[in-house]
Amino acid sequence: MTAGGPGAEARLLDENRLPRLEAWLTEKAGADRVTVVDEGPLSGGAISLNLAVTLEIAGGRLAGRHEAVLRTGSASGVSASLGKAEEGAVLRAAFAAGARAPEPLFISAADGRDDALLGAPFYIMRRARGVAAGRKVVKSDEPQRELARELGRQLGLIHSIRPGAAELGFLPLPEPSPALQCERDYRAWMGRVAGTDPVMAYGLRWLTLHAPPPGDLVLCHRDYRTGNYMVDQGRLTAIIDWEFAGWSDPMEDLGWFCAASWRFGQTDREAGGLADRADFYAGYEETAGRRVDEDGVAYWETAAYLRWAAIAIQQGMRHTSGTEPSIELALTGRMLPEIEQDLLRHLDGLAGRKLFGRTA
Amino acid sequence: MINDEPDARGLVTIALQTFRESILPVVPAEQRFEALMIANALSIAERELAAAPEPELAAAIGGLIGESGDLETVAPRLCAAIDAGAFDTPERQGELRKVLWELTRARLAVSNPRLLAPSARQSNS
Numbered sequence: 001m002t003a004g005g006p007g008a009e010a011r012l013l014d015e016n017r018l019p020r021l022e023a024w025l026t027e028k029a030g031a032d033r034v035t036v037v038d039e040g041p042l043s044g045g046a047i048s049l050n051l052a053v054t055l056e057i058a059g060g061r062l063a064g065r066h067e068a069v070l071r072t073g074s075a076s077g078v079s080a081s082l083g084k085a086e087e088g089a090v091l092r093a094a095f096a097a098g099a100r101a102p103e104p105l106f107i108s109a110a111d112g113r114d115d116a117l118l119g120a121p122f123y124i125m126r127r128a129r130g131v132a133a134g135r136k137v138v139k140s141d142e143p144q145r146e147l148a149r150e151l152g153r154q155l156g157l158i159h160s161i162r163p164g165a166a167e168l169g170f171l172p173l174p175e176p177s178p179a180l181q182c183e184r185d186y187r188a189w190m191g192r193v194a195g196t197d198p199v200m201a202y203g204l205r206w207l208t209l210h211a212p213p214p215g216d217l218v219l220c221h222r223d224y225r226t227g228n229y230m231v232d233q234g235r236l237t238a239i240i241d242w243e244f245a246g247w248s249d250p251m252e253d254l255g256w257f258c259a260a261s262w263r264f265g266q267t268d269r270e271a272g273g274l275a276d277r278a279d280f281y282a283g284y285e286e287t288a289g290r291r292v293d294e295d296g297v298a299y300w301e302t303a304a305y306l307r308w309a310a311i312a313i314q315q316g317m318r319h320t321s322g323t324e325p326s327i328e329l330a331l332t333g334r335m336l337p338e339i340e341q342d343l344l345r346h347l348d349g350l351a352g353r354k355l356f357g358r359t360a
Numbered sequence: 361m362i363n364d365e366p367d368a369r370g371l372v373t374i375a376l377q378t379f380r381e382s383i384l385p386v387v388p389a390e391q392r393f394e395a396l397m398i399a400n401a402l403s404i405a406e407r408e409l410a411a412a413p414e415p416e417l418a419a420a421i422g423g424l425i426g427e428s429g430d431l432e433t434v435a436p437r438l439c440a441a442i443d444a445g446a447f448d449t450p451e452r453q454g455e456l457r458k459v460l461w462e463l464t465r466a467r468l469a470v471s472n473p474r475l476l477a478p479s480a481r482q483s484n485s
Contacts (some may be wrong), residue, residue: 198421199460201439202447207450301382313465327397334404337467338475358451 005132012051012072012118020117030108031060048073052127056103070107072122079189080222081243084331085138088123089167093219093291099157102126102238110170123186130232132240134264137231138273148275150236151229151257152283154221158239159250160220168219171246179211182303191311191317197339203306206347209353212249212296220248225262226272251293254284255300255343260342262307276354295355300351305343312336323326369409376402407470415468420459 013021018036025034039052051070057063072084082090088107095101099330102125108114115121131137138144163173172179187194187204194200221228230238258270258277266273271280281292316333319325350360366374380399387395410444414431422434425441441447468476 090400195443196436196439197462198435198438198442198456201442202456202460205442205445207448243390327394327401331397331404332399335470337471340460340464341475344457344464347457 002216008025011038012049012070013053017118019025023054024114025057025106026116029060029062031057031063033058036149038065039187042069042150044194055124059071062074066105067127068124069102069127070122070124071188072118072120074211075112076317078100078319079294080185080246082245083181083301084108084123085112085120086170087243087245088125089170089229090219090242091125092122092163093161093165093168094158094239094242097153097157100129100239101157102237102240104353126309128232128238128240129228130230130237132227132230132264134273137229138264138266138269140248143269143279144234145275145279147236148271148279149283149286151224151274152280152285153285153287154236155221155224155253156284156287156289157223159218159223160226160327163177163217163247165219169217173217177211177214178217178247179207179299179303182248182252182307183207183211186303186306188314193313197340199335199343200306200309202342203309203347206360207299207303207306210299210302210358210360212251212299212356213354215248216250216290218250219245222253222256223250224253224257224273225259226257226264232245247250249296250288250290250324251296251301252300252303254281254297255302258297258300258344259304259308261339285310291298298350298353299358301346302343305339305346308334309339312339369406372402372406372409376406395429407473411470414466417463420462424456424459 018038022034025031025036035056036109039054042050042052049072053068053070055062056067057066071087077282085108088090088104088261089110091101091104092107095103095138104123104125107123108121108274110118112121131262161168163171169280183204186207190200194204215356221239221242223241224239228239228241229236230240257280260267260270263269263273270277274280284292296330312332312335314328316336319333320327349360353360372385379395379402384395402483418429418431418434421431421438422428425434425438425446427434427437442456446451465476
C-alpha cells in the first residue's frame with residue numbers, strides 16, 4: 001500500500017467530520033485529547049476506502065502516537081462482503097487468536113449508532129509496514145519457503161476460531177454444508193450467466209456432484225491469497241482484507257490460496273507463487289491441529305475458480321449496470337475466460353481421481 | 361444506417377495505434393496503470409469487432425444436445441441440460457469437456473490471446 005496524499009476528491013475527514021471523530025476517539029480511549037492526522041488514501045481494495053492516519057493520543061489507555069489505517073465504505077457491490085463494523089469484529093477475533101491480523105483499535109458500534117460520524121461504519125487498525133502487491137511479493141529468485149510455511153501457520157491459527165465465538169454471532173452458518181451453501185451462493189451471484197455460460201454451468205454441477213460431507217466448521221478468511229497479506233523484507237507483517245470472512249470448511253482457504261489465479265507469474269510455485277504446496281501445508285499442520293485433506297483442497301480449488309468467476313461477473317455487472325462505471329471493473333468482467341481456462345485445467349488434472357465417493 | 365468508412369473496427373484500430381504510439385509514452389507514472397487499462401480495453405474491442413461468427417462452435421454445442429441454432433440459442437440449452445444431469449456420466453463428461461475447451465479458447469482469443477499458448481499459464485493481477 002502506498003500513501004497518495006490527500007487527493008483532489010472529496011475528503012473523508014473534512015472540517016466537520018474530523019473534530020467529531022476526534023471527540024468520539026477521545027471518549028473511546030478515555031483520553032484527554034486525540035488528534036487525527038490525515039495522511040491520505042491508501043491504494044488497495046476495490047470496495048473499501050482506506051485512509052492512512054496517525055493518532056496522537058494524550059492520556060488514557062492508548063496514550064502515544066499510533067500509525068493507523070481508517071477503513072470505511074459501505075458493503076456495496078459484491079454480495080459476500082461484510083459491513084465494516086462486522087469486519088472489525090472478525091479482525092478482533094483473529095488478532096485475539098494470535099494471528100497476524102492488524103490490531104483493531106477502534107470499531108464503530110455494531111448497532112450503527114456511530115455511522116453518522118463518517119456516513120458509514122468504520123474501524124481503525126494499526127498500520128503494518130511492507131507491500132501487498134502480488135507481483136512484488138512473489139518476485140524472488142529462490143522459492144520463499146519460510147514465508148509460505150508461515151502463511152500456513154497463520155491460517156491454522158485463524159482456523160482455531162469456531163462457531164460460538166463471542167462477537168461473531170452475526171456470521172451465518174452454512175446450510176446444509178459449506179460446499180452446497182457455496183454452490184448456491186455462487187450461482188446466485190452469477191445471475192443469468194449461470195444459465196448462459198456452459199463452463200459455469202458445468203463447474204457448478206461438478207461442485208454439487210463432488211461435494212464433501214459436512215465436517216469441521218471454522219472461521220475462514222475467504223480471500224486468503226497473495227495480494228492480501230503484507231510483506232516487509234521477506235517477512236509477513238499483516239494479513240489484510242477480511243471482508244469476506246465466514247464459517248466454512250477449513251480446506252476452502254487452502255484451495256483458494258493455492259489456486260492458479262494468485263501466482264502472479266510464478267506458475268510453478270503452487271502455494272501462492274511463493275513455494276511448493278508442501279511448505280504451506282506443513283506450516284498449516286503445525287498450528288491447525290488437523291491434517292491437510294488433499295481431496296478437500298482439490299475440491300475447494302475447483303470452488304475457488306467458480307467463486308472468483310462469480311466475483312468477476314459481479315464486478316463486471318457493477319460497471320455494466322451503470323451503478324459504478326469503471327474501466328477496472330469492466331476489464332475484470334472480461335477476465336472470465338481466463339478463470340474458466342484455469343478451472344478446466346484444474347479439472348483435467350483431477351481426471352480419474354476419486355473425490356468423496358465419485359470419480360472426477 | 362449508412363455504413364460510413366472507416367467502420368467501428370477501423371476506428372478502434374487507429375485509435376489504439378495512436379494511443380500506443382503517441383500518448384502512452386508520455387503518460388505520467390501516476391496514470392500509467394489506467395492508460396494500460398485503456399489500451400487493453402481497446403484491444404479487446406478491436407479483436408471482438410474482428411472476430412468472425414463461429415458456426416462450428418454453435419454446431420459443436422448443438423451436437424451435444426441434438427439441437428441446432430446460433431450460440432445464443434444453444435448455449436443456454438446446454439446449460440439447462442448440464443443442470444439436469446445429462447452430462448454426469450464419465451463418457452458424456454468427456455464429450456462435454458472437449459467442447460467447453462473449444463468455447464473457452466475461442467473466448468480467450470478475444471479477451472486475452474497471450475494466455476492461449478499451452479505454456480502461458482499465468483495469473484491475473
